[in-house]
Amino acid sequence: MGYPHAPHPRETVVLSKYFGDPEARTLDGWKARGGYRALEQALGMDPVAIQNLVKESGLRGRGGAGFPTGLKWSFMKIGDGKPHYLCCNADESEPGTFKDREIMRWTPHALVEGVALASYAIGAEMGYVYIRGEFTEPIERMTAAVKEAYAAGILGANAMGTGKTVHVHVHKGAGAYICGEETALMNSLEGRRGNPRIKPPFPAVAGVFGQPTTINNVETLAAVPHILNNGAAWYKAFGRADNPKSTGTKLYSVCGNIARPGNYEVPMGFPFKEFLWDLCGGPLPGRKIKAVIPGGSSVPILTPEECEGALMDYEGFVTAGSMLGSGGVIVFDDAQCMVKQIARLARFYAHESCAQCTQCREGTAWTTRILERIEAGQGTMEDLDTLLDIADQMTGKTICVLSDSCATPVVSGIKKFRHEFEAHIKAKRCPMLPDTTPKIAAAASAAAA
Amino acid sequence: MSVREEGGLHAPAHAPHGDAGHAGEAPYAPVFVGARRRELDELLTRYPTKMAALLPALWMIQADRGWVSEEAMAEVAQVLDLTPAYVKGVVTFYTMYHQHPVGRHFVQVCTTSPCNVCGAEGVVDAFLEHTGCRELGVTSPDGRFTVIEVECLGACGFATPVMINEEFLESVTPAKVPEIVARYK
Numbered sequence: 001m002g003y004p005h006a007p008h009p010r011e012t013v014v015l016s017k018y019f020g021d022p023e024a025r026t027l028d029g030w031k032a033r034g035g036y037r038a039l040e041q042a043l044g045m046d047p048v049a050i051q052n053l054v055k056e057s058g059l060r061g062r063g064g065a066g067f068p069t070g071l072k073w074s075f076m077k078i079g080d081g082k083p084h085y086l087c088c089n090a091d092e093s094e095p096g097t098f099k100d101r102e103i104m105r106w107t108p109h110a111l112v113e114g115v116a117l118a119s120y121a122i123g124a125e126m127g128y129v130y131i132r133g134e135f136t137e138p139i140e141r142m143t144a145a146v147k148e149a150y151a152a153g154i155l156g157a158n159a160m161g162t163g164k165t166v167h168v169h170v171h172k173g174a175g176a177y178i179c180g181e182e183t184a185l186m187n188s189l190e191g192r193r194g195n196p197r198i199k200p201p202f203p204a205v206a207g208v209f210g211q212p213t214t215i216n217n218v219e220t221l222a223a224v225p226h227i228l229n230n231g232a233a234w235y236k237a238f239g240r241a242d243n244p245k246s247t248g249t250k251l252y253s254v255c256g257n258i259a260r261p262g263n264y265e266v267p268m269g270f271p272f273k274e275f276l277w278d279l280c281g282g283p284l285p286g287r288k289i290k291a292v293i294p295g296g297s298s299v300p301i302l303t304p305e306e307c308e309g310a311l312m313d314y315e316g317f318v319t320a321g322s323m324l325g326s327g328g329v330i331v332f333d334d335a336q337c338m339v340k341q342i343a344r345l346a347r348f349y350a351h352e353s354c355a356q357c358t359q360c361r362e363g364t365a366w367t368t369r370i371l372e373r374i375e376a377g378q379g380t381m382e383d384l385d386t387l388l389d390i391a392d393q394m395t396g397k398t399i400c401v402l403s404d405s406c407a408t409p410v411v412s413g414i415k416k417f418r419h420e421f422e423a424h425i426k427a428k429r430c431p432m433l434p435d436t437t438p439k440i441a442a443a444a445s446a447a448a449a
Numbered sequence: 450m451s452v453r454e455e456g457g458l459h460a461p462a463h464a465p466h467g468d469a470g471h472a473g474e475a476p477y478a479p480v481f482v483g484a485r486r487r488e489l490d491e492l493l494t495r496y497p498t499k500m501a502a503l504l505p506a507l508w509m510i511q512a513d514r515g516w517v518s519e520e521a522m523a524e525v526a527q528v529l530d531l532t533p534a535y536v537k538g539v540v541t542f543y544t545m546y547h548q549h550p551v552g553r554h555f556v557q558v559c560t561t562s563p564c565n566v567c568g569a570e571g572v573v574d575a576f577l578e579h580t581g582c583r584e585l586g587v588t589s590p591d592g593r594f595t596v597i598e599v600e601c602l603g604a605c606g607f608a609t610p611v612m613i614n615e616e617f618l619e620s621v622t623p624a625k626v627p628e629i630v631a632r633y634k
Contacts, residue, residue: 093601
């Protein structure tokens with residue numbers, strides 16, 4: 001539901017049904033709401049049968065990449081004699097995204113159940129939940145839920161009395177966006193600097209501690225018990241009939257210049273325009289929407305016209321010229337300067353670059369400097385070409401996609417809002433700010449010209 | 450509070466203003482003794498390697514001492530069979546470990562784009578003014594506060610989120626800042 005707002009009648013609440021309900025946080029409360037039935041059922045099943053069920057449901061990764069979850073699980077060879085690990089990526093740090101936070105704050109047992117279930121399905125006896133260090137409340141809630149689950153015998157060496165071993169452990173990060181990248185997360189979990197690793201080997205071959213590993217996003221894992229409880233066909237029915245590639249419901253975080261910011265859950269294929277205007281209330285009074293980033297700061301910026309016919313699923317957002325990403329919707333209205341905001345995003349990536357690849361370390365820093373120079377009124381027209389050239393050098397050339405993510409808003413921003421960049425360069429100041437040029441100096445320079 | 454536990458060769462490069470003090474003579478008291486040692490030993494059963502307990506161990510140090518000193522890095526290195534240089538490499542990678550003493554209340558204001566468009570710059574200014582810090586990263590003269598800007602706190606729908614130590618505040622506006630500052634003594 002649209003937490004912190006009341007649920008909107010057009011939402012389809014599966015994952016967010018109990019957001020705002022404090023009783024759902026406790027084990028008793030969660031069980032009373034149907035919790036842990038799916039895990040109990042799963043522990044009696046063959047792991048491969050669970051993998052097949054999840055494949056059949058069409059569930060795809062909700063962290064950004066959209067990789068089919070069941071297929072990812074099937075890369076884990078059950079019975080290969082090696083220890084397997086599950087990592088739950090709860091390092092939610094993509095600007096605009098705050099859905100996993102609410103899942104962990106309100107329904108921590110939903111995630112504990114999802115992690116335990118997925119661990120069993122991939123032949124792992126340990127599932128690590130890596131939560132970003134700033135998420136103090138989610139860490140507290142998850143730690144308490146894990147403790148309750150151990151005390152009740154749900155987790156441990158004889159999980160739910162089935163004789164199966166399922167452990168879950170909460171690991172606290174320490175402030176690094178890059179640790180949301182799967183191989184960086186594994187390095188961080190091992191007690192190393194969070195530098196992404198070169199792939200291959202892929203995690204299913206050599207992941208955390210050098211062992212076969214599956215890594216899934218919080219929202220992905222929280223959806224799995226619902227699939228066990230209700231069946232693959234039920235899950236697949238959410239979505240548009242003409243696009244079987246995107247199934248289920250999706251949580252969107254909505255923020256920026258919007259009337260009702262919050263989390264909203266809708267089925268795949270929901271019309272984006274109705275989402276923004278009906279569910280989220282549209283722009284603030286007297287304002288117009290100027291730009292929307294639909295899937296976290298790393299995806300291309302859309303104009304209001306491009307949002308017009310967009311459908312909210314993996315393929316729909318690509319058709320519209322962007323990506324579903326993490327589902328973090330950032331709205332900018334006509335009071336915002338796009339040059340300033342793109343510069344601010346570039347600064348984020350420059351700050352968060354792990355600095356092991358030259359293109360990223362240098363590219364994010366130079367991009368930020370040039371953008372801030374343009375915003376300050378000291379840019380030249382050549383700067384725009386330089387920015388695009390740097391962006392090209394930053395795309396597809398590094399170990400991970402942080403570099404590409406920095407280039408994306410720059411390229412789409414210059415393409416779609418070039419007039420704003422040019423206005424800064426021509427006026428030698430940000431046109432959105434009041435003109436502070438002293439009148440006498442302005443007159444003198446006009447006379448000189 | 451904020452008493453420097455060291456001096457000499459490894460003095461931190463960016464010691465803040467305020468009451469950092471010069472109690473460099475006090476001998477280093479180890480963190481991992483008694484209950485903390487037992488807690489760490491228990492934690493080690495959750496991972497297949499000792500190294501994996503490094504981040505949690507550093508959190509324990511920061512919880513007890515307020516920051517992670519070179520002596521503490523050397524201690525944790527010894528406890529986990531690592532080298533001090535390795536530990537320092539890890540500490541410096543992550544933004545949340547303090548490598549020098551900070552104010553009693555460490556204020557982190559999110560200023561990434563979604564918060565920026567909702568007025569985060571005004572919140573930063575209000576904190577700098579009302580805490581007496583004046584400048585980012587500088588501890589207030591009374592040692593109470595250090596204010597920094599932080600990249601995305603992951604609560605963009607609740608702009609502007611602010612973290613004060615372990616407490617997470619949502620929807621902070623400049624008008625709310627004086628009352629918030631007064632709550633932290």
